[in-house]
Amino acid sequence: MNPKPQIVTVPETSPGIPAIEVHDLTVAYRTQPVLWDVDLALPEGKLIAIVGPNGAGKSTLLKAILGLVPLVTGWVQIFGEPYERRRSWVGYVPQRESVDWDFPTSALDVVTMGLYGRIGWFRRPSKHHRATALECLEKVGMHDLAHRQISQLSGGQQQRVFLARALAQDARLYLMDEPFAGVDATTERAILTLLKDLRASGRTVIAVHHDLQTVAEYFDHVVLLNMRLVAQGPISTTFNADTLQRTYGGKLTVLTQATEALLAKRSLNSGAKD
Amino acid sequence: MELTFTARNVLIGATLLGALGGTLGSFALLRRQSLLGDALAHAALPGVCIAYLITGTKSPLPLFLGALIAGLLGSLLILATVRWSRIKEDSAIGIVLSVFFGIGIVLLTYIQKLPAGNQSGLDKFLFGQAATLVEDDLKVMAVLGAIVVAFVLIFYKEFKLLSFDREFGSSLGLPMRRMEVLLTLLLVVVVVVGLQTVGVVLIVATLITPAAAARQWTDRLGAMLLLSAGIGPTAGAAGSLVSASMAKLPTGPVIVLVSSSVLIVSLLLAPRRGILWARLRERQVAQRIRRENLLKDLYLLGERKADWETALTWPHLMGVRGQTGGELTRSARPLVT
Numbered sequence: 001m002n003p004k005p006q007i008v009t010v011p012e013t014s015p016g017i018p019a020i021e022v023h024d025l026t027v028a029y030r031t032q033p034v035l036w037d038v039d040l041a042l043p044e045g046k047l048i049a050i051v052g053p054n055g056a057g058k059s060t061l062l063k064a065i066l067g068l069v070p071l072v073t074g075w076v077q078i079f080g081e082p083y084e085r086r087r088s089w090v091g092y093v094p095q096r097e098s099v100d101w102d103f104p105t106s107a108l109d110v111v112t113m114g115l116y117g118r119i120g121w122f123r124r125p126s127k128h129h130r131a132t133a134l135e136c137l138e139k140v141g142m143h144d145l146a147h148r149q150i151s152q153l154s155g156g157q158q159q160r161v162f163l164a165r166a167l168a169q170d171a172r173l174y175l176m177d178e179p180f181a182g183v184d185a186t187t188e189r190a191i192l193t194l195l196k197d198l199r200a201s202g203r204t205v206i207a208v209h210h211d212l213q214t215v216a217e218y219f220d221h222v223v224l225l226n227m228r229l230v231a232q233g234p235i236s237t238t239f240n241a242d243t244l245q246r247t248y249g250g251k252l253t254v255l256t257q258a259t260e261a262l263l264a265k266r267s268l269n270s271g272a273k274d
Numbered sequence: 275m276e277l278t279f280t281a282r283n284v285l286i287g288a289t290l291l292g293a294l295g296g297t298l299g300s301f302a303l304l305r306r307q308s309l310l311g312d313a314l315a316h317a318a319l320p321g322v323c324i325a326y327l328i329t330g331t332k333s334p335l336p337l338f339l340g341a342l343i344a345g346l347l348g349s350l351l352i353l354a355t356v357r358w359s360r361i362k363e364d365s366a367i368g369i370v371l372s373v374f375f376g377i378g379i380v381l382l383t384y385i386q387k388l389p390a391g392n393q394s395g396l397d398k399f400l401f402g403q404a405a406t407l408v409e410d411d412l413k414v415m416a417v418l419g420a421i422v423v424a425f426v427l428i429f430y431k432e433f434k435l436l437s438f439d440r441e442f443g444s445s446l447g448l449p450m451r452r453m454e455v456l457l458t459l460l461l462v463v464v465v466v467v468g469l470q471t472v473g474v475v476l477i478v479a480t481l482i483t484p485a486a487a488a489r490q491w492t493d494r495l496g497a498m499l500l501l502s503a504g505i506g507p508t509a510g511a512a513g514s515l516v517s518a519s520m521a522k523l524p525t526g527p528v529i530v531l532v533s534s535s536v537l538i539v540s541l542l543l544a545p546r547r548g549i550l551w552a553r554l555r556e557r558q559v560a561q562r563i564r565r566e567n568l569l570k571d572l573y574l575l576g577e578r579k580a581d582w583e584t585a586l587t588w589p590h591l592m593g594v595r596g597q598t599g600g601e602l603t604r605s606a607r608p609l610v611t
Contacts, residue, residue: 030360066445084447092445099439103304104495117446122428150491153521217359 005135009201010172017080019044019173019204020065025074026056034060044160045202048194048215049209052225053248058208059095060176061225066092078173085096088117091171093162095178107161108146111136114168132221137199141190156187163194165257174198181216192218203267206272215239281518284404284525287471288510291480292529294419294464294507297426298480300488300499301457304437309364310352310458312478314465316542317348319474322399323385332394334411341469345429345462348374353458375474380581402473402526404514410580415467422460426499433457436496456570472526480506483533491545509533564605567595 016228022040026033035057050058063227065071065076067083078086091114111133112125119125125133137143140160150161159179166174179191195205195218206223209215215222215235222239224230224247231243277285302311321344322337329336348370355366385394398406426433436453437445443450461481468477488502513529542550571594575585584590592602 063441068441068444069464087447090445092442095443100304100306100439101360104489104493104498105434105438106494109495110438113439113442116435116443116448119431121432124431157480165442 005138007139007167007197007201007203010203012178012202014080017044017045018042018247019079020206021077021080021114022061022065023075025061025064025076026072027060027069029060029069033069033072034227035064038225038229040223040229040232042204042223042232043221044079044204045199046200046204046220046256048204048206048221048223049215049226050223051205051209051212051215051247052230056226056247058225059177062092062177062206065175066090076123087141088169089172091169091174093174093176093179095158095168096155096162096181098177101158103150103151105150105151106132106147106166107137107142107157110150110161111164111168114165117169133164133168136167137161139167140164154184156183159183160187160190162189165192168169172203174203174205176205179209179211181210210272211222212244277518278334278403280407281514283407283409283412283509284471284514284518287404287415288514288525288529289507290412290415290419290510291338291464291468291471292484292506292508292510292533294422294467294500294501294506295477295480296484296488296504297423298461298464299483299485299506300495300502301433301437302339302481303485303489304495308478308482309367309371310349311461311465311481313367313374314345314349314462315474315477316371316378316468317374318342318345318466318469319399319464320344320374320381321347322396322469323378324382326385326396327515329382329611332391332396334408334414335439338466340413341466342462344374345466346459349458349462350455353455367526378474398473399469400473401475401524402471402477404471404517404525407470409522411470418463418467424464425456427454429456437495463485472529476526476530479530479533480510483537484509485529487537487540490540490547505533505536509536561605564601565592565609566598568605568609571595 018041020040020042022038025035025040027035035180038061046086050061052058055208060069064071065078065083067076076083083090108130112129114136115125115132119129134143134146135169137146140163142157142164145157150158153161159181163176163179166176170253174179180188183191193209198205199220207219209219216239219235222231222235224238224243226247226249230247231238296603299311302308318341321340321342323340324344325336325340326332328340334568352363352366352370355361355369356363359366361369369604373430374564382396382400385396388394395406418502432443432453435446435448436450436457440450440454443453464481470482472480484502484505487500487505491501509532510529513532514525516532517525517528519521540548542548545551568591571584571591575590577580587600590600591601592596596606
């Protein structure tokens with residue numbers, strides 16, 4: 001068997017420029033504000049989790065960065081330029097439930113859609129494009145199922161198809177909406193490996209993440225969000241009982257779980273040092 | 275069979291319409307906008323009436339244009355309502371459909387009370403009257419149809435992305451909203467083309483039925499489009515021949531009946547998605563499991579415990595897994611012979 005295709009390293013951008021800078025961002029659905037005055041500066045080359053309770057505006061933040069929802073105020077810059085000029089640098093993995101998986105198309109076909117921006121108008125995907133798409137499926141361990149109709153894939157496999165489609169975009173910065181939601185253990189491992197490979201190649205991943213127990217283990221950086229920005233920064237300084245309390249308020253069950261996870265990880269770390 | 279001139283026109287018109295409806299209907303079906311075509315057809319009626327009132331003629335081109343403009347207006351109104359108000363798409367479709375159709379019926383009644391009105395023949399747009407198709411109509415249909423097919427071929431990949439994952443398309447920088455407007459406009463054109471043949475009320479069937487039948491047989495969008503664009507004209511041709519061979523059978527409804535028959539067969543028999551097909555597979559699998567269980571039971575009791583006396587008694591075998599005698603007989607029969 002061929003060795004797994006490698007993710008090509010991206011050249012460094014000018015140091016000091018954040019991958020994403022969001023300033024004074026307010027988004028409202030009709031009269032109901034969902035994000036208030038969010039200021040963010042997220043570093044390049046990190047795995048960054050966006051964490052917060054339901055309705056905190058996590059998905060909306062991703063969509064606002066992608067220009068998919070209108071902004072009431074504020075601006076977004078990707079590597080120091082407005083999004084319109086950096087579009088090809090950004091890859092997107094929407095929530096799995098956002099599409100109809102009974103659509104008559106194959107896994108390979110969906111991944112090829114990641115290339116549509118590059119293929120351009122009036123042209124059909126060529127053999128070369130299909131080969132690229134197949135390579136992306138291989139990177140998520142799905143090349144055997146390339147020609148399966150997408151409804152015949154498990155939830156985890158569907159999620160990997162979406163990730164492969166984002167890989168086909170060959171972006172520097174990936175925005176992922178709950179990539180770990182409802183996936184099997186194999187997929188969870190595959191996604192984690194992929195995220196680490198992306199980071200090793202100099203890419204940046206920003207993912208909405210719902211499982212507080214794995215935040216510290218999977219990510220380098222965290223953005224705590226509850227309509228307003230609660231905190232942002234490296235896990236070691238930012239992800240603690242105090243910031244979680246401020247993000248989740250009185251929802252104790254979640255907090256207890258998270259605190260337990262934190263304590264467990266700390267004892268694990270100290271154990272390793274001994 | 276010798277075809278009269280009229281029958282020949284009807285055959286060509288119905289075949290053309292079937293191909294166009296089948297193609298555009300596939301996208302409408304996948305985008306869950308099956309009723310949009312219905313609304314557009316109803317919305318076109320007042321356009322036909324107003325065009326007649328202004329020009330005073332029933333020549334095809336002005337009536338076509340009237341229907342086209344009213345249909346476009348209706349479709350844009352639906353898109354705008356969904357975008358700017360809190361009304362959901364199904365309600366917006368319902369509102370536009372009934373309001374426009376209401377206006378259309380009022381105008382139609384008014385026209386029929388005019389001195390020359392009862393000869394206008396506009397009521398043919400309600401239920402369609404394919405026999406009134408003349409060669410000029412066919413020319414207009416052919417030109418508009420060619421334009422529609424050309425657009426679908428050119429923007430196939432964008433329409434596919436729009437139908438599957440619109441937000442992802444927007445994130446790639448593709449103008450998904452403009453694509454949606456374009457696809458809706460093409461749907462309006464097809465609906466208007468079909469008005470005279472099958473009428474306002476039944477046109478939706480020429481859009482949805484071939485597409486729904488085609489979906490049953492394939493898991494590829496390209497194949498589905500081709501199949502749907504094949505079922506449509508076949509039903510159109512068959513329907514028009516049937517209605518030509520039997521006097522007084524209206525063409526439009528017969529076409530709809532033919533394509534509905536294709537749909538029913540597809541719903542029942544198509545591999546994997548067909549209802550009967552799935553039931554049959556389920557039963558086969560269940561039978562196999564029961565048979566294997568029976569063998570397991572016999573092995574455990576008969577071979578391992580060497581107690582064939584008990585193992586082979588009916589009450590015992592029924593007791594192991596709580597099966598009825600009938601079920602056990604069915605499982606045992608293929609093992610015995």
